[in-house]
Amino acid sequence: MQLYMITYNVATKHPEQDLDCLLGFHLAKANESLPDFYVVGLQEVKSQPQNIVLDALFDDPWTNALREVLASRDYVKVKTVRLQGTVISLFCLRKHLLHLRDIETQYTKTGFGGMWGNKGAVTIRLSIYGCSVCLVNCHLTPHDHLLQERVTDYNTIIKSQSFQAKETTNILYHDYVFWIGDLNFRLLSGLSATEIEQLVEKGELTRLLAKDQLRHVIDTGEAFSELVENLPTFPPTYKFEFHTSKYDLKRRPSWTDRILHKVNANVYENLTLQAEQLSYNSLDYYTLSDHKPVVAEFIIKVFSDYFERMIEFQPLDTWYIDEENYASYTLSGDVEPTMWDWIGVFKDGFTSLEEYLCYVYAMRGTNNTNTARSRVKSVVFPITAVRTPGQYRLLYFSNNSGSVLGMSEAFRAVNRQGTSTISQLTYSDGFQ
Template sequence: MLENQSQAEVLWPRLVANKLFRKPSGSHAFVADFPAAAGAAEEEFDGCGSPDADAQRCVKRPRPQQRNKTLKYRLFASTWNVGGVAPPDDLDLSDWLDTRNGTYDIYVLGFQEVVPLRARNVLGADKNRIGMRWNELVRAALNRSSPSPSPGATGGGEKQKVHPVRDGAGGLQSRDFRCVVSKQMVGILLTVWVRGDLRRFVRRPSVSCVGCGVMGCLGNKGAVSVRFWLRDTSFCFVCCHLASGGREGDEAHRNADAAEILRRTSFPRRHCSSSSPSLATPHKILDHDRVILLGDLNYRISLPEAKTRLLVERHDWKTLLDNDQLRGEVSSEGGTFNGWNEGAITFSPTYKYHRNSDAYYGCAQLGSKGDKLKRRAPAWCDRVLWRGAGLRQTRYDRCESRLSDHRPVRAAFAVEVDAPWNLNSLRSFFLSERFDDRAKGPADGLFLLREDDHTAASARYAEDV
């Protein structure tokens, strides 16, 4: 017994040292259904040829003979603190992911506490097995009922031409959902999924992890961030778990965590060639075109616990939100989240519940004396924020899963994405040899295009665009 205790005393500082000083190269590794996509993007970059090339930002240059068009997609974003509860094998996520609607193109899912935040989980190697299990359940739910959108229709109620994507064998590719990026840091898991026919337009995925927990650097609190390009628009998604605590002054720790995440999160810079056009490579979170930040932000309501519970029972959301700490940080000049946006909250606080119950923690029906001493007043801890033009929120609500002491919060967005409209494809088609013989035909110079030729032209144009 004494020998084991002595060995533990020796290993403890070693575990801390390994966690603090381990090489950061592995922090940029992530899981995806098609890892080649990450490497393929590197082929588009060359060294700039100057000694300070790695410190320079690539500049977005217009491609020759190109105009931009705007495409619209529907994006589903959700956050869920699962409280360290391992998902049961028969857990059905269809209701949470709203798969019956079947009209979303992108899913951004952030989890917190996928593993219990014990010392061995925080200081030891990341436990990715449970995170992979969550990904398997997400895959099963998304691909169980993902009907193909009808031609000529997209999300948002606006018509848009849809061209089927063909695989290498010439057959139509199924519209299943694929994981673009999945990254876990201790209990924080961020996973992004897109329709299978969109994956070829996703480029340069990258991840960044920032720990703000024990000693200000361990991963029990902090953020996992993901960025990539969808066509010509850059996206950044941030999944946070900020400092907890409902005592007066605890919000200052949350503000400090958020400021550290925005300051320390960075993505690899890429070199660009002066001879070949390239998209810019944003380095920080706020450099991206579209940014969504979600997670267990842990902000509370600055009212006495008894009054908070009374207002929750009355559904007096206005009075509660007037005293919500995060709303103050969003709306006030100099606030930590000033410049960010959040949709109108019309749902009950999402924390803290008894597991497998609709009763808040410490309530008279299920509460105990120990519960009341812990002072867990109801609060909207789980939130979704966004910033950037081209994002319009169309939904903001919660899901009624009883798996943990939090309720999942979900949001839907109509997203505008820039895409190149290459004029060379049409010009090369009409100047091709197939029109040379027809140029000798009608004297007025008007070419007759048969129906089958028109179909071929449309197919070729779709491939070039």
């Protein structure tokens, strides 16, 4: 599986530049070379206190823009988690949707002693083809002299976040951990902003990295020592004058934006896990913010042809608008349905798992002919399930695992011949 990681502090700006470069599309020669997953971590997405409710209900402009671009290459947004200006989103190719399990989310506030979410972390954990993966995006305490606060932030996040999935209750217990974000680590004292800029211009990055605070706390074991990072070969990513690639020397240039990972390699008898890092770059092209985005690509080992807890929908006949419609499905032997499992109606070609048009609870909407022990179930959908002609799909969601256990083939919804829906009636139909 190939994973493409992005971290970008957008400094409250909107996505006004082309996103193809950010997503690596300029490097892809054909769809088969595209990543299987995109993990996008954003910081300082515009957020205002009066918009907290709206922010919780609707995606931000960056996530919407990324979803639109990725949808053209058949990616689906699996999950987004937001803590004020800190956002993490996971996208995957449509073909992988049925192989994701046990999706959970968490967040940790670290601003103002944990009382405010202007700083902190957002996390998505899940299983991909049987391997557990934890994805963390954080925005830690700023400023050169507050190194110990950043150390405290990291340890607070590690200790405060816990998950329901067995054997992976802690971030670091997962098979794979990817930690991205604006970590805000600066350079140790001794060099002025001008001296740092001069060393960057000379290409003496190794000398600067020797003073990197993140390397220091990893070496001392104070923070991030459980993770590894390929040394950056790109210049410091902060701080730039807006709309330029020129350093703003009011701050000492630093590598604030980082991507680290961890592999628990020997947890399975028949598979040695491995994460091969293919690249680690900053993108100088983007000038909206005072940060440069940082991207990295990884290939991870997972179980091939892994199937678990599957639902198979029986072929669906044509549905009729403004009528009750039915669907049948078969539970695999390892599925334990709950009263809160649900089946959503989606337009064919949906771009997010949140785009359902209607849903019914799988057990409570079950046809009376079902028996408790039967593995074949049928469910009835209300007349309001679909309102316009088109192509649709059904997705079965497990309440316990937060994931898609089954997806139907596309089916057609039409008006029954000789009828029309209220929404299609016009004055010529006799309505005034």
